Amino acid sequence: xxxxxxxxxxxxxxxxxxxxxxLEGYPLDTTPFLDSLAQNGTWFDKAxxxxxxxxxxxxxxxxxxxPSAHRVSGNFCLDQAVYEKDLFxxxxxxxxxxxxxxxxxxxxxxEQKTDFCLEQGHWGGFGPQRTDEEKAYDxxxxxxxxxxxxxxxxxxxxxxxxxxxxxxxSWIREQREQQEQxxxxxxxxxxxxxxxxxxxQAPEPYYSMFDPEELPPLRAKEDERDRxxxxxxxxxxxxxxxxPDYKERIPRARSNYLGMLRLIDDQIRRFVQFLExxxxxENTLIVFVSDHGDFVGEYELIKxxxxxxxxxxxxxxxxxxxxxxxxxxxHPAHVSLADIMPTVCEAMGSPIPASVQGRSLWxxxxxxxxxxxxxxxxxxxxxxxxxxxxxxxEPQFDLVGKVTNGVALFNExxxxxxxxWLRTVRKGDWxxxxxxxxxxELYQIARDPLELNNLFGQExxxxxEREMLAxxxxxxxxxxxxxxxxGKEYPLKRDFRxxxxxxxxxxx
Numbered sequence: 001x002x003x004x005x006x007x008x009x010x011x012x013x014x015x016x017x018x019x020x021x022x023l024e025g026y027p028l029d030t031t032p033f034l035d036s037l038a039q040n041g042t043w044f045d046k047a048x049x050x051x052x053x054x055x056x057x058x059x060x061x062x063x064x065x066x067p068s069a070h071r072v073s074g075n076f077c078l079d080q081a082v083y084e085k086d087l088f089x090x091x092x093x094x095x096x097x098x099x100x101x102x103x104x105x106x107x108x109x110x111e112q113k114t115d116f117c118l119e120q121g122h123w124g125g126f127g128p129q130r131t132d133e134e135k136a137y138d139x140x141x142x143x144x145x146x147x148x149x150x151x152x153x154x155x156x157x158x159x160x161x162x163x164x165x166x167x168x169x170s171w172i173r174e175q176r177e178q179q180e181q182x183x184x185x186x187x188x189x190x191x192x193x194x195x196x197x198x199x200x201q202a203p204e205p206y207y208s209m210f211d212p213e214e215l216p217p218l219r220a221k222e223d224e225r226d227r228x229x230x231x232x233x234x235x236x237x238x239x240x241x242x243x244p245d246y247k248e249r250i251p252r253a254r255s256n257y258l259g260m261l262r263l264i265d266d267q268i269r270r271f272v273q274f275l276e277x278x279x280x281x282e283n284t285l286i287v288f289v290s291d292h293g294d295f296v297g298e299y300e301l302i303k304x305x306x307x308x309x310x311x312x313x314x315x316x317x318x319x320x321x322x323x324x325x326x327x328x329x330x331h332p333a334h335v336s337l338a339d340i341m342p343t344v345c346e347a348m349g350s351p352i353p354a355s356v357q358g359r360s361l362w363x364x365x366x367x368x369x370x371x372x373x374x375x376x377x378x379x380x381x382x383x384x385x386x387x388x389x390x391x392x393x394e395p396q397f398d399l400v401g402k403v404t405n406g407v408a409l410f411n412e413x414x415x416x417x418x419x420x421w422l423r424t425v426r427k428g429d430w431x432x433x434x435x436x437x438x439x440x441e442l443y444q445i446a447r448d449p450l451e452l453n454n455l456f457g458q459e460x461x462x463x464x465e466r467e468m469l470a471x472x473x474x475x476x477x478x479x480x481x482x483x484x485x486x487g488k489e490y491p492l493k494r495d496f497r498x499x500x501x502x503x504x505x506x507x508x
Contacts (some may be wrong), residue, residue, distance in 0.1 A: 005094065005186035006322055006347055007284040010087075010340065011271075012061070012192045013264060014054065014103055014122075015304065016290035018045070018316045019449070020258065027216055030261040033269040034288060034318070041286075041320030042365045045330035048378045048426060049337045052292035052304055052312035053413055056381075057337055058106040061291070062086040064341030064356035066381060069481040072107065073384040075413055081107035082481075084355035087341050088113040091188040094348045099171050102164045102192035118167045120160050120194050129167075134158050144199035145243055145408040146302065147253040151207035159203065161193045161267040169274050176278070188348075191271070196260035196294070198303055200252075206259035212251035215258075218297050220450045225299035228451075230390040231306035232299065234416045239302065242401045242408040250297045257296055285321035285347050287340060298450060305412035308382040308424045309451050310431060310443075323347075325367030333364055333375035334426060342498055352498055354486065357479055360497040371501040377427035379475035382418075383435075389415045425472040432456075432468035442468060 020026050023035040024045060050060040055075040056067040063083040067073050071080045088108070091098050099116040100108070110117035119126045124138025137158035156162055168191055175187060202209075226233045239246050268288075275281040293312040295301040304312050317335065338358035345352050346362045363370040401410025421436040429446035440456035442465055455461040478500065486492050 005096070005349065007186050007280060008091070008096070008188040008287070008344055008347060009275075009284060010061070010188075010190050010192075010287045010289070010344070011268060012058075012102075012190065012288075013196065013290045013316075014192075014194050015197045015292060015294040016261065016316060017293040017296055017311055018047070018290075018314045019311065020261065020296060021316070028210055028258060030210075030258050031265040033265045033272075034316075037268075037272070037286070037288070037320050038318040039328045040326050041318055041324045042327055042367075043316075043318035043330055044333065044335050046332070046334045046378065046426065047289070047315050047317035047336070048313050048334070048380050049290075049292045049315050051381050052308055053418075054105045054291055057291035058104075060336075060338045060358075061289070061340055062088070062106060062108060064338050064352070064358040065481075066338060066357055066379070066479040068381055069355075069357055069479060073381075074418060075105070077384075078105075078107045082355075083353075085353040086113075087188075087190075087344060090345055090348060090350045090353065094186075094350050096186050096188040096348070097175055099168070099187065099189045100192065101167050101171070101189065102160070103194035104192070116171045118164070120164060120192075122194050122197050122199065125160065125163060134163065141199055141201070143407060144201060145406070146198050146200065146246070147249050147256060148199065148201035149249065149252055152201045152203040154203060156203055156263075159263060160195060161264045164191060164193060165267045165271045165274075168271060172274075172278065172280070188344075193264055193267075195264060196257050198253075200256035200260065200302075202256050202259035202263060206263045207256065209262055210255045210258040212255040215251065215254055218300075220299045220452060222300045224450070224452050225301065228299075229306075230388070230392070231417050234390050234395055235305045235412060236299075236301060237395065238397060238400060238410060238412070238414075238416075241397045242403055242410045246302070247300060250300065250302065253302050254297045257294065281321075283322055285319065285324070285344075287317075287319055287344070289317045289337065289340060290315045291337070303412045305417040307417075307422055308380055308433065310426075310445055310449055313380045313424065314426075319343075319361075319365050323362075324365045327367075331364060333361075333370070333372075334378035335361060335364075335375060336378050336380075346497070351496065354492070354494075355481070356498060357481075359499055362497070371499055373501040374499050377425055377471050377475070379472070379479065380424045380426075382422040382424070383420045384418055385421055386419050389419045423472060423476060425468060425475055427468060427471050430464055430468055432465070432472055434469075434472060440465075440469075 021031045022029045049057045051067045056072045059072040071082045098114045100114045123141045137154040342352040342358045343361040346360045400414040424433045431445045433441040442456040443451045
């Protein structure tokens with residue numbers, strides 16, 4: 001482009017676990033195209049969400065802040081978001097045409113900030129653009145109790161990822177055809193798939209692609225789950241209360257989940273091929289990320305819910321496009337979902353807004369020098385505050401779900417699983433969780449990815465525990481929002497990439 005601006009596409013999936021892809025050693029090939037794209041760009045195997053819940057995580061993507069700063073600590077308080085400028089504000093300032101296609105689930109009001117919007121949810125698409133067949137499919141989704149035990153009786157083109165990619169292609173074509181000069185206007189798109197989320201379903205051939213009887217064995221069952229605490233036990237009891245046969249459904253839920261991943265992967269391939277056919281790929285930065293993970297049957301659980309285990313907080317994150325170095329191996333840096341917004345700011349040629357807490361990853365993506373100490377650890381949050389609602393009393397299940405006309409719906413992100421505060425830090429092979437009561441958990445994640453062997457308080461791990469506690473304290477100080485308005489007498493001194501540590505060896 002004559003103005004030198006890169007197009008930017010942020011592709012987000014919903015509830016995609018990072019470790020169920022061959023790129024990370026999973027024995028089944030669920031995302032072959034994304035894996036190849038990662039190895040032709042830069043990818044991270046120590047990337048973490050800011051909170052393993054949709055609304056808070058998506059607000060972090062847009063604002064570059066942690067939930068304790070942007071104030072969205074649950075899906076119920078999206079309108080409380082606090083920020084100076086978000087990703088769409090910056091894109092508009094830089095002259096970008098903007099679009100949101102797919103799942104929003106944030107404070108964002110698309111009619112105020114985007115040139116085009118086509119929203120989708122877990123139970124279908126919104127708006128008048130749907131065909132009768134798509135409306136029928138969307139209605140069918142609402143008949144499912146979390147998982148379909150049969151192949152989806154609708155064709156591929158009814159699936160939400162297919163419809164999202166078709167809408168993305170149409171919008172880009174329209175932008176280029178409106179007038180010749182539009183070819184010189186860059187675009188920024190949030191292409192946000194509302195899957196692989198429940199209800200878990202897939203059409204053929206994806207339904208039969210991963211045989212439930214031949215899936216890798218689960219590593220944690222109900223006993224291990226219940227030993228992890230009252231929140232975990234409550235959630236297992238909650239699922240069983242509303243869906244008594246859920247354990248029998250887990251193999252099919254896992255199979256459908258993996259099939260949904262392959263379906264999404266094929267649609268991303270279709271979109272990227274479109275960019276190449278339109279001669280846009282070489283000037284388009286593609287960011288791929290998910291908002292958080294999914295149990296996918298581990299601990300005999302589905303969806304998400306209690307606390308911040310690694311399989312919910314660690315997320316896939318990769319970059320591909322102009323200026324991004326290629327690497328077959330994952331980059332060793334520990335990075336956050338909050339780092340995407342400032343990275344895209346730099347890619348667009350914009351300064352990072354003052355309220356942003358994340359850091360630009362651009363030197364890492366370019367294969368250049370970066371302050372290693374800056375990315376030696378990563379931090380995540382969980383909980384909306386107060387005391388725990390799980391306290392040994394009989395739980396009130398009618399507050400957190402219902403069965404209507406045989407369809408079981410239940411909210412896993414409820415007062416029982418989300419109350420209190422928990423903070424977590426990952427550094428190297430280790431992960432520390434600490435709650436507001438001082439209850440600590442220390443895990444050697446490289447050997448114990450499901451966090452089953454708590455080493456907190458053991459003499460043999462005292463040195464690591466002290467180091468991790470200091471790292472956690474440092475992060476909790478860093479993610480505080482400034483309380484003093486910036487002014488002439490008290491200006492805030494900031495690095496232009498939001499780094500706390502220098503690339504100079506003597507200051508690392």
